[in-house]
Amino acid sequence: MPFIPHTPEDLRAMLERIGIPALDGLFDEIPAGLRLHKPPAVPPALGEAEVARLMARRAVPERRTLNFIGAGAYEHHIPAAVWQLATRGEFYSAYTPYQAEASQGTLQVLYEFQTMMASLAGLDVSNAGLYDGASALGEALLMAVRAHRGARRVLMPATVHPAYRRVVRALVKHQGIEVIEVPYCTDCGHTLAEALEPYSKQEVAALVIPQPNFFGVLEPVDDLVNWIHARGGLAVGLVNPVLLGLLKPPGGWGESGADIAVGEGQPLGIPLSGGGPYFGFMTCKAALVRQMPGRIVGATLDKDGRPGYTLTLQAREQHIRRSKATSNICTNQGLMVTAATIHMALLGSVGLRRVAAASCARTQALAEKLTAIPGVSRLFAGPHAHEAVICLPASSSDVLRSLLQRGILGGLDLRVDYPELGHALLVCATETKLTEDLDCYAEQLQAALQDSRVSPC
Amino acid sequence: MPFIPHTPEDLRAMLERIGIPALDGLFDEIPAGLRLHKPPAVPPALGEAEVARLMARRAVPERRTLNFIGAGAYEHHIPAAVWQLATRGEFYSAYTPYQAEASQGTLQVLYEFQTMMASLAGLDVSNAGLYDGASALGEALLMAVRAHRGARRVLMPATVHPAYRRVVRALVKHQGIEVIEVPYCTDCGHTLAEALEPYSKQEVAALVIPQPNFFGVLEPVDDLVNWIHARGGLAVGLVNPVLLGLLKPPGGWGESGADIAVGEGQPLGIPLSGGGPYFGFMTCKAALVRQMPGRIVGATLDKDGRPGYTLTLQAREQHIRRSKATSNICTNQGLMVTAATIHMALLGSVGLRRVAAASCARTQALAEKLTAIPGVSRLFAGPHAHEAVICLPASSSDVLRSLLQRGILGGLDLRVDYPELGHALLVCATETKLTEDLDCYAEQLQAALQDSRVSPC
Amino acid sequence: MLIFELSRPGRGSFHQAPAPVPEPQLPPALLRALPPLLPEVSELDAVRHYTRLSQKNFSIDTQFYPLGSCTMKYNPRACNQLAMLPGFLAAHPAAPEAAIQGLLACLYDLQEILKEVTGMAAVSLTPMAGAQGEFAGVAMIRAYHDSRGDAERTEIIVPDAAHGTNPATAAMCGYATREVSTDREGNVDLAALRSAVGPKTAGLMLTNPSTLGVFEPSIEAIRDIVHGAGGLLYYDGANLNAILGKVRPGDMGFDVIHVNLHKTFSTPHGGGGPGAGPVGVSARLAEFLPVPVVAKEEGGYRWLTELERPRSIGRLSAHGGNVGVLLRAYVYARMLGREGMARVADYATLNANYLMAELARAGFELAFPRRRASHEFIVSLKNLKETTGIGAMDVAKRLLDKGFHAPTTYFPMLVSECLLIEPTETESKETLDAFVAAMREILEEAHTRPELVKNAPHTLPVRRLDDVKAARDLNLTWKPNPG
């Protein structure tokens, strides 16, 4: 019996101690009419070898591809040590560290994580992680509304990742919060202060400030922070943690810094893995810590005065505060946070900065190579990080399909979410892409554009 | 500097304590004329990401293949737990357990291994492993000659793996030991007592008895053991440890059992890995234990009377006995032995027996399917384990080449080592091969035989 | 020692980072002035530090972990290995479906398996933990009522024994929570329920078997009461392990369910996640499921998103949820297979009832001595506390000294000084017996050497930690030179 250690002898002895003749008796409180009398119609059991064979076959992609999609999930080098350590049984198979004395390993890792993230964001405190970047943004807005104690309106630039905007809407809509979308400048690709003006007389709890934004374009963060602060709202930064190795941290934006910064932790050592598990992070100013959702680890002392770590401020959480909790979140993404902590320790600040700089430089080089192809141009001429929007002279979906056949994931089609941009692709090259890879993309794009199956516009 | 933690500040402080101005001074005792003045002409350093990219490219086989080669290295299912545990840093990065108190983990594993192997072989004791099966056979023969204290002649059936025979020759030749090759019966594929008769009047230190032999054929082990014992020599069994789950153990062969049994440990949870690292094992009767090469772990007590484990009988080994040691072996294959121990613990005796039985059954089924093809026949009609020799109506090397193009590693070509067998292939199917795989091989073989590039004999 | 304390300027080796490149073109005003506080350590430092830290944890791989409501069972190593095959790890979430058919096939199959074992009509895998599954479920209840123009329903009913995520979720979905009480045998007080339901009732969230470790025998009556009032029934599937293959929430009449894959389907808890909390629904709620879900069509598998599912409650994560966790659960489900599913409940329940019987024999007081335990049960130390001053927390800490993780303490809040004990089916009789022996010893110590118990633990990396100080003198990040 897979994973069940009972011998027939054990079963007999145990039933005897319980005082029933057969296993069936254990379920005698379940109404008879509800009991199942045959096993569920799921496939029969496979041995480990059989399931390994099945999965090995399914894990193989149809062909090896070069990936130029970013759009919220980034292919970075992950040191081998990260997952060899994170999957050690003592991390992998431990529970949430409620019994602090038996969980000092995980707790110290989380405390180190909080220190790293707070410093990366230039803010005072960090929690120990949330589900993912999108839901972290939703939590941040709920938190901002709680903290504001007045307005239930938040401003959301259209330059925020479209999926994030959808997630935020799904998460906040039941609490009567109004999410107002702020249009971007279609020339420069970022949010202009002018676009905010219509709301300058209204009570606004928060403004989301993505840096870089979904297009890879850098937002005028100082102006935006100052704008919302002048109106009594909170500035919520949405940032890429790797780029924070290079870019000004949210805590340093504008005159008094963003109040909350959140983002997707995946670029910090988490494999792409089809979209998850990743983790969200949240950092904020000290004054807001009691409004923060999620677990928080604090340093303290033991009976003998030795330092140790424990979950703290639990009165914010659902298991204590129940319907008044700051969030319903309970299990989050602990192991991912452990991996990210090890990842950051292995890279250090110099390493992280290099990854950020190389990724930006690669994408800038890619954009140059692609736009050297006749008919291909760049949208949004200003400075951009490690994503860029390029415009094609042919149907973007046809081009992507043709590129896939050539072994290239050519970027994200912006047609659905930004139809106003025409045949636009969001492309990304991280530090993992060599010059030869960029050249390969450029060559294949040129070929794809000549492909008869690709319809010119 | 990869893997060197020294900061410039450390370097300065350390040189100062040593009392020299620069690193160069550390090498002032090396004759100046010998010192290198430029770095070695090896490729420049690669970052981990770069080397990962290189290796990922090199690890990919040209195409996915179904493997039907055995011949001393067998594809078996390896439970995921085996290597996730064996590569834990505490096993992976530990030294030989000379400091017993700080190595109880490894020592207990080795003690468990010795217990398992001795029991599998039906013999009294086991060492903690040797390099591989072939060199273990060489060591066994040196040991037999030492134990015999008279004869320096050993008998080696031609049914022993050809590479093993070569290794034995390379290892024993400098000690004046004569290795006599005993021919096999070309009808039944095993050693006949008659073939030994020429040596029955000579002093013989040992007879090697492979079970199964290189052809997968079962040898008449009882007769062979009795024959050598009657002549005062030692019986040295050469066995496959997985098949010992099913077959009579060497300790039970003949009237008084083989004296020494050795073999290749690879089938016990070690990946094929291009040929290594694997490990050899050696078990023997208690009386021979002081002649055994390699490390041996014994149970003992600590100062407080608690049980513990330690390396023992070290007086046999080179670091104590130097030129009088039982072998020069020092570092052996500890981690492989650790993995094999975990593997055996996960399978248990029932599991191991099932692997053995399924492997034999698969190969028997394969032989039937292949010999159903016109012109293909089996050599050696008797009972065989999980290898079989088939005879082709066309050049075996051409057929293998054609099969490879069809995604099949069709077996080992016996042409070089056994030219007398004609176009013979040694084929193997373990428990990893499903009926559909066997069918696939049969189909492809049929097609290959029709291939114009395959020359009929 | 913190990793920061190991840091020395200039120590990092950077062989994990790309070679420096010409700086990208970025406006200096948007760049960082001071580097973040990341340690500069050698790879050896980091490996040694985190290896040693890991050894300070208890975990399933090293200890028995009878945490009630958490289902800490063995996490098969194959699940980890197969979910981490390079082909899965490299899959980009926005990759064209044609490039990830194998991955989608696994997800689709898992949807089908969950439908079958829960008895629900449709499943979405996207919620990233139980609580997010609850959110999805309650949001669907709301969407259902809204779709019918039924805007009066503003209350979610929860039993007082419910997990904290239940009321917290109701609040996040804009509902008021109304608690109903539990009777002396651990069942929902039907009279109280009857008087609680009405036109304001959006639904009831129920855990069955409940967090008190007993199966609700009046489940059919409860269903009728709630449905009769126009409310929907939510099944908190955290305890599905107890009934897997024995009885199905769908058959009991539940409209929505979430399943904690990190419990019943044995994906690892990872020191606090990631988990996964797929939701299943009856047919009338199917259109509201969170997106994406995986569909199987002529040409292969594909994602259904907002475009195909306009009435969906929407998207709960940027991509498809915790895919790697789903793969682990899928491998587990395939290894259990048809026969294995029901055995989970058989043996989880056997272990709980055996442990309950043995602890009762050892002199511990059961919260519900007349009831059959489900996969878990409650011991109350109320009397022990009164006679010796030793409470649940003390016993829990003393268990750590004896090499066992503590059971869940002080939850459910209903039973004072409670230990909620869940052994799971993957532990052997020998382990349960050893646990009983340790509990006996502690009971003995409570009477003979109470200080030993009160001051436990004694053998762990730290002694009992000061939680009050942690909350009062908040220290959430390390600072260089604290002096």
Next chain:
Amino acid sequence: MLIFELSRPGRGSFHQAPAPVPEPQLPPALLRALPPLLPEVSELDAVRHYTRLSQKNFSIDTQFYPLGSCTMKYNPRACNQLAMLPGFLAAHPAAPEAAIQGLLACLYDLQEILKEVTGMAAVSLTPMAGAQGEFAGVAMIRAYHDSRGDAERTEIIVPDAAHGTNPATAAMCGYATREVSTDREGNVDLAALRSAVGPKTAGLMLTNPSTLGVFEPSIEAIRDIVHGAGGLLYYDGANLNAILGKVRPGDMGFDVIHVNLHKTFSTPHGGGGPGAGPVGVSARLAEFLPVPVVAKEEGGYRWLTELERPRSIGRLSAHGGNVGVLLRAYVYARMLGREGMARVADYATLNANYLMAELARAGFELAFPRRRASHEFIVSLKNLKETTGIGAMDVAKRLLDKGFHAPTTYFPMLVSECLLIEPTETESKETLDAFVAAMREILEEAHTRPELVKNAPHTLPVRRLDDVKAARDLNLTWKPNPG
């Protein structure tokens, strides 16, 4: 607790084994009657048992490990991960070369790298450890003399400080060993060497820097003496770490060398292996190299075997040696690269000389105080032993209590009560300083609380073990019901 003691009949789950099949056709007389003594445990039992056992080990990943002559440096995790890529693990050793070109390319490149850093003309990777490399080397020396019809040479000369594998290898190759003494400064006694060589001299095996931790400054004189007598020079490369990129054995005039990849090239020691001991030779010995070696030709890479190399000393393993270890070494070598190679020797030597200076300051006696340390050095506790009764073994055991692995003790046998200390380049100054502090404490304890040191260790899973009993009451396998 042994795994056998956890075993219960009927407990195994067999999901690791194939489903039962119809029995293969095998003669009953050749089948096993009684099952072997393998445990029947659940997967959880096994995982928990071996995880806990692992935690009882010291290892590089958890402790500083200054074992002289063993070069216990950091084993980069990338080496493990990349050598275990599924594509490498699945490669059958008898696969056609066309199917494993990538693997062969790595091996070929490694051969070239080793040629370059040792200064030898040709390399074979097949020996599976240092001792097997020695065997290959001495066998080649023998093959060389034989090939010239020079059958008189029956002696191998080794310095008295040599590692035990050197004389043991000479014996396996049919040679008598002749020891030459070491002078007061740790150098080979040249006069003794001159009188030892002659027409019987097949060769000299030398470790340089020697196992005494000093570089032999008269290496050129030694070479001339041995070559002058018609003997060949063997370089035991176990200490290559000390001179990597600084000076090459080939340039010193050595004819044969083996390299321990599990030392200088940082493949893991694995609790006792596997290692790899490639051999390099000067041009005149190239034809004798053990097979297989990898050749690069027009059509790609291929193995050269006995067929192409008829004068080879033959084959030392059934296949191509410890390929997975070779891949790890290759990854390491590529990460070090050109610049990194010489830094290994620089910093290994820096660490040794710093530690030597600091221990001398702390009051420890150096075996060769006037010499520069190479990558290792010797402390002698002879005087401490005389004054306090505390010897090298006691200090070693006490270090374990303080969280440091002990240095090598009682080797080389030349120096009484010796500690052979090798910190390696991957350890930081802080670690070395902490080690010095621990050694200071022990020195203090030796005088003030000698019993504490004599009875060490106190904090490990077991106290000092009785080796004598282990050898006297041999207990090499567990037996059920020992009573």
